[in-house]
Amino acid sequence: EPEVTQTPSHQVTQMGQEVILRCVPISNHLYFYWYRQILGQKVEFLVSFYNNEISEKSEIFDDQFSVERPDGSNFTLKIRSTKLEDSAMYFCASSDPGVRDEKLFFGSGTQLSVL
């Protein structure tokens, strides 16, 4: 079965540093998403991306965050100046809008630790 792949699986960074989390969505999918889950808390929506632009974003997705689809396969989340509270598991997801059930396929996640 096709899958969403995320790299790296773990990322450790110092507070104030920039990080880029990478994702390769399923090839024929058109919608891409980033979610995050702080340890022991809810999975939270960050941003959705369609047709090379952000279609929706949450309050969490402030100016420190950006997303990009630099080529035909990768989808990245950049955090410009990381804070301790950015420590979380970040999940990328993709979906095919032509399929009923709006099924999101999640990647295995990147565990970000900000020290």
Next chain:
Amino acid sequence: QKEVEQNSGPLSVPEGAIASLNCTYSDRGSQSFFWYRQYSGKSPELIMSIYSNGDKEDGRFTAQLNKASQYVSLLIRDSQPSDSATYLCAVIEGYGGSQGNLIFGKGTKLSVKP
């Protein structure tokens, strides 16, 4: 603030029993509802979606929706130890809300004892 509420559990059932998981949501305009399973340290995996009032069955799983009561439930029949996981209820907010903009509950941890 739109909310999805779940009892965090843990819910413990013996193998072979029916597990019943419940969820309430605050946005009366929501139209799409989902149950995800999340094993510890893993990503969420969709197990059921439901859009209309009533029941929807898929194998050992039955989702139930009552929009008037703003209530969604998941029944797991013949529970197996491999069903032990956290079950996340998720809702797309508002009528015509963007696909994939899911609001998740905190999840109910289910433990199935052999």
